[in-house]
């Protein structure tokens with residue numbers, strides 16, 4: 001009773017109808033017929049009712065929490081997507097480029113990505129510069145190496161004609177041979193460097209393969225004539241090839257060079273060019289068959305290796321890079337190259353290049 005007299009309500013736990021209830025009590029004095037009467041107001045709630053309220057509050061809080069979590073998740077996903085999508089576009093643009101496309105990236109990007117694209121572009125520019133310098137270096141090196149060697153050779157030839165003693169003649173002949181060897185090696189090394197460089201940066205064109213083969217045969221005819229070799233050619237006209245003309249020319253030069261070099265005098269070299277179908281695709285097939293010394297039983301894989309030479313060719317100058325060049329060029333064109341012993345003696349080189 002004492003407690004209830006205060007102005008703020010007081011709380012107790014009691015029992016009502018055999019159920020535990022929580023009671024709030026408040027007393028007030030109100031006038032009844034001009035007399036003050038003290039009134040106590042009791043409000044009770046069963047414990048189950050209270051639990052229900054607590055549950056409701058907890059459930060609402062949980063639902064709100066999960067709701068906010070989902071909304072936050074969706075918003076952060078959207079934020080990440082919008083931040084990452086320009087990066088994806090840049091990656092796509094780079095991925096779609098051909099292997100030789102070294103243009104700067106001009107894709108519009110958000111301001112935050114500009115430094116990245118800027119450094120990427122300056123990297124591309126440096127790479128382009130380095131590649132251009134490589135090409136210039138290869139052509140200049142070829143020139144700088146061959147010119148002095150040619151001079152040395154000419155001087156040695158003059159000396160050989162003027163000298164009387166056999167000993168000096170012998171020495172001078174070996175000097176000339178050494179010069180020829182180094183000149184050849186230098187040329188082949190640089191050709192090989194050029195082929196490796198160009199295989200990465202092929203300039204693909206459709207060109208007249210028949211015309212190229214005829215042209216190569218014409219220029220090889222001079223050396224073939226020196227050995228009285230007969231070149232029998234069977235060439236179908238107008239065979240086009242899709243490829244890098246300079247690379248193909250290099251490969252052909254090496255094959256013709258070998259056929260002439262390894263043929264004994266007064267023999268025949270048969271050259272055949274035709275268009276064939278292989279797995280429903282047109283291919284240009286060129287075969288160069290000689291009546292020379294053959295491959296001495298050596299495998300193609302060891303002959304196409306860098307500096308790989310046969311065991312039966314020690315007497316003939318060579319660098320062992322010719323077939324390496326041929327092999328690399330055909331591979332770069334998705335073509336096929338085969339060198340094998342010819343029935344009846346000699347060697348057959350077969351090179352197939354796709355026409356489209």
Ligand SMILES: Nc1ncnc2c1ncn2[C@@H]1O[C@H](COP(=O)(O)OP(=O)(O)O)[C@@H](O)[C@H]1O
Nearest residue numbers: 258262294303309310318319320321322323347
């Ligand atoms: N037409 C051929 N006749 C005989 N042997 C050949 C022929 N073509 C290539 N070879 C063999 O393959 C080797 C590798 O050829 P290549 O790479 O052109 O080097 P090389 O500078 O020796 O000619 C040669 O050393 C030779 O043994």
Ligand SMILES: [Mg+2]
Nearest residue numbers: 258318322323
């Ligand atoms: Mg060779």
